[in-house]
Amino acid sequence: MSRKKEVENVENLENVEKIESLESLENVEETNTKASKKDKNESTTVSKIDQIVNSVKDKGKIDYSELAAQLGNFSPEEMEKLFDKLEKLNIQVANETVDIDDEEPNIEDLEEVEDLDIEDVNIDTLEGISVDDPVRMYLREIGKIPLLSFEDELKYAKLSYEHDEAAKQKLTESNLRLVVSIAKKYVGRGMLFLDLIQEGNMGLIKAVEKFDYTKGFKFSTYATWWIRQAITRAIADQARTIRIPVHMVETINKLIRTSRHLLQQNGREPTPEEIAVEMEIPVEKVLEIQKIAQDPVSLETPIGEEDDSHLGDFIPDDDSPSPQDAASYTMLKEQLNEVLETLTPREAKVLRLRFGLDDGKARTLEEVGKEFSVTRERIRQIEAKALRKLRHPSKSKKLKEYM
Template structure:
């Protein structure tokens, strides 16, 4: 829940959720009428919307959400020159400038936070973590490098949210040496982001950590798998891909073989999806042998928006649940 103490820095759930629901409805209306999954997906969507509304009401109600959004919109977005001026004042200890920089970027936290809904944390907690990342970005931003603040802050916001989700939902116990490697990896990213004004490449991180490029790739893959495998297969389903696929990077050879068989079983079910749906699920969860890709990367590959990718992902996961349920198969049976 959002505390009064931090109210000036914190964000409530945004009414962009309603816009996303509208987009989903518009999207579903354009689906082919002979799609055998259409009716089931429509029922799923209605039930999920009702559950989402209930969750929102438990956290303070839709009125509170809209009220907060209305409040944060009073703070105008900043131009590049305004960001630079505020940053100069912040360096000198100007608290008013710091407050303005934060308040003017609260909507950025909301926009990023929407991507993590139903990922294991209440939305209010997601926003709180995102705001902590925003404040860290304000603290560490070096205006003299000439980078746009939102580009720099986005990474800190995402990192803060994802770290919280991993800590909250992860049940996989990582070996100590892997945990240490992850901590080392995370510790060098911040300074590199600051120096480069963008997310560094694998090669740049490897050079900073003084390790082989392949080692960095493995670390990134473990981090992304731990996060993505904890994501539920749709808003209603408590099961996640982690319930089906174990992280083979930390399994014995015997269990690795079992994991491969489970992956083959999943691929069989994916073959029942449309080609684009299958490809997006493979890419999002790294089931194609590569690292999981972001919505933006996938969108560029297919020539569609990241929001459209998210919608297709959600629809595909719902279809997977529908397919297995129709065959009286539970996800646990694939373990």
């Protein structure tokens, strides 16, 4: 009886091992299938990105509207990869002529993309970003907003298309995490993180207003375009005291990245010549970009520990005369007034108008003639007579030392 039980236990153990082996094999096959599908999707995405890049490489520039027309089957993450590659190749994505209030991207050819799981957008992943209390409060609030399923998103998109304000608000609130995810990529470009989020939210609102579900593409892809557009335009318009065009901002960013790369590679600050070789542009262009990239400095910047002096106090005015010249000019003016007082009032006024002694603007004979209601010839005679009087040694000796 004991021998029979032992045989049964062995058989049961062999059956369990067979089942576990089959399950393990099925799991391996399932994993390999998923990995194969993932690799295939990634390969397809890379191929499409390369196709878009190659189509605009020769031009070196592409409009946002033109690019948007080629973004079929692209999720926001894939769009980010495309933009990063375009930026690395110095292909400018021009939005200079696009007005976020009026212009709509040409996206009629966009096809429906894969469902973007916004739950994957982790708003807590903010490494390297200084987050103060207002930002934390905002992130905490939007984290409480439930996300929409694809079916719910489509339902609210239809209602929004029919001008349902409540649906528009629901669609906007459910995509606020997408704005944060995009905005954090632009930190460090001259605007506060909360300001970037605010500008991105404006783009999201515009996307909700203009989204047309009947064209068959996903809202998140459409919204990503508007969010990026709003943020990049805000950076160009607001990040600097003196506005720099969008295409130049992109060029400056590339120069900064190139400089950092050469610094890490050589262990020292790169020269303009080295940067020019790396960027394949003339040295003069590098110097021009560096000059444009400089931040303006206020003349009221405090100097010293006591803050009793400012930068403007130490900057000379090259256009102002030296103290010696200013004193000589004042004395000349006084001597000239004394000499003119020896003439008749009419003669003195004619000379003052003809030579601009009062306001620096010299008048023609015709203009002075109109002032006195006489002919040009008569003014010429008065001027000649007055100058003869001034050439008398008793008067001219007072002015010769200033000549």
